[in-house]
Amino acid sequence: MRIKRIIPQTAIDSIPMPDVPDLALMDPLIEKYKTRKGNLIPLLQGTQEIYGYIPHEAFLKLNRETGLKLNEMYGVATFYAQFRLSPAGKHIIKMCHGTACHVQGVTAITDELSDLLNVKDGETTEDRIFTLETVACLGCCSLAPVMMIGEETYGKLTPKEASKIVKEIRRNEKLMENAKS
């Protein structure tokens, strides 16, 4: 059932939460949707667009300024797959588990990446570079098996290729980090 997506409190506690986000960023969004009918989902989508997830404080602000009930917002946020209640990694790996990808063996690829990154479906790596997610269908069935990292789609994958791509991204991230420090 869908609502199982609620993250257990212990898992939330183990994630290093960033400091209280700059809530003023939400003002134009609230202004735009405040009086519209059916605004709950666009408001949550907009908030996630800003912060990459929906921070606890953002729920409270929405409640204060739009009058939307907290329980209703939380109910909707945990129902739809799109919403996150904790920050995701810098790169979100979406593994397509559509029918075509399944028949072409995507499970082995997801397992490989899961081992490589030491995370399960929906989890974020310790270095916060990757979040691994399985999704229903990316609609590129003839390129199956497919994964999407950011805006980039990678098709006709093998476990080896997929881990090569991920390692490459991680290496670049580390290089950038080193250059900064």
Added chain:
Amino acid sequence: MNKTTVIVGLGSCGLAAGAGKTYDEFHRIRQADKIDFEIKKTSCIGMCFREPLVEIIDETGKYLYGNVDVKRVDEIIEKHIKNFSPIPDYIIESEKYKSEDASFFDGQVKITLRNCGHIDPESIEEYESQGGYEAMRKISNTNMSPEKVIQSVLDSGIRGRGGGGFPAGMKWKFARNFTSDKKFVICNADEGDPGAFMDRSILEGDPHSVIEGMMICAYAIGASEGYIYCRAEYPLAIKRLNIALDQARKKGYLGENIFGIPNFNLEIQIKEGAGAFVCGEETALIASIEGERGMPRRRPPFPAESGLWKHPTNINNVETLANIPWIIYNGPEEFAKYGTEKSKGTKVFALTGKIKHGGLVEVPMGITIKDIIYKLGGGITGDKKFKAVQLGGPSGGCIPEYLSHTIVDYDSVNATGAIMGSGGMVVMDETTCVVDVAKFFLDFTQKESCGKCTFCRIGTKRMLEILTRITEGEGRQGDIEMLEEIAHTIKDSSLCGLGQTAPNPVLTTIKYFRDEYEAHIRDHKCPALSCKKLLTYEVIAENCTGCMACAKGCPVDAIEGEKKQVHNILQDVCIQCGVCFTKCKFKAIRLS
């Protein structure tokens, strides 16, 4: 003399295959070498297996090139554009030359996809040059009454393409008959079936056709507001829809007194779905637009009476709406020429799985499944044995090879236990295990069940548990009967289409492949050699080089043997994880 034109296919599939880079490369070389030719973009033509696709039109005709990656751009410009000598090796189809793969287009009839892959989807002028918005002009110029429009849709015989197969004209009639100060028209673009992508292709390739279809519907039922409910996972479709809506507004095609029809006002906006398969169901979709959890409501009242914010609402799927302008413009009898007695027109299928030529095909109703797979699709990958085809996604069912003469129409497909659905056609060969496929779909519906109806919520979970233990060799006598019993209970006691159809993949696979279920349960064997836990892994001595790769990978140290010596797998230690099989570079691990 007309300028040579290069048209690059930039649909999602094409972009994933690298068409964006191809497009940029054409631009770069044109700039650098100062060559005079035009570059245009279009969307998906359906031939996904040869992406990226490039069409070149010069004074000698049209040439469709396949697999044009960045490296080939230079060669094509040099030979074809500069020196007028086309490169036969890369051409799929031209007026003089036809490659083997061009058989993909034979037998297709393009009504829904009439403009996809031919026009620039971001240009309203190109849509209009192909007869776009002529249907609306026809309604306006000939003073066609809403009743007459509905009659045309009824006469065409078009049935809902989203899965239900309910006659579209009837739906419109119901919505027309309820009086209200406000009515809504909704386009259902929440295409969630894993393995179906025809709606995405239409929205990306010809967004105006859907908008025009919505206009005609709004006029017919008397609606003044429209919503397009589109999956957020389709960013390119949303982008192109927004462009199209802006263009239509600028031209005055949306707004007030549209096309000079007095009091015909319409505004359309896009609602992004937030990722829930159940929202493809009309009442759940309405709940989602209203900002609630996407849970289905009890019917009646049907949306035609009390839909969005309790106003009469008509919901059609993308593919249905894209057909409407064509029907109004060309007349219902033209549409009804195609198809069978009870299923008129054409249907778009997404052909995927173990098939040589995967892609989007549009065929007249009445063609056999076999013809789609072998004539258009080129047969099974690697010429393996064709086993079954899954029609209709998680709500549909498996049709076995011996029924592949079944014709494609709503009633014939239903008779097999599958459904036409939105048109996903996943081909399976002898290496696909049907029990595993049934488990895959149940896993999907189980996760996507909204939880409102008890039998759908708990029943799918119990069925998944049984299927899981069968594929892991723990199946018990009586499991098949138990599956059937739960399946029928779920079908009988669920509110919406998700629950009512969720058990279909299990029921059809039991019906046609009962022996495979029995082999799993009784003999602990997977005939397709697909269920990992039921396999034994052995080393083929003559292929083994003793490289140790498998032994290093084995998580339980079940592989013994020294370097450069033939290895051996200790069967009583092995946990059938399959790592050795994937690690071996010499095909020295055998499954049995």
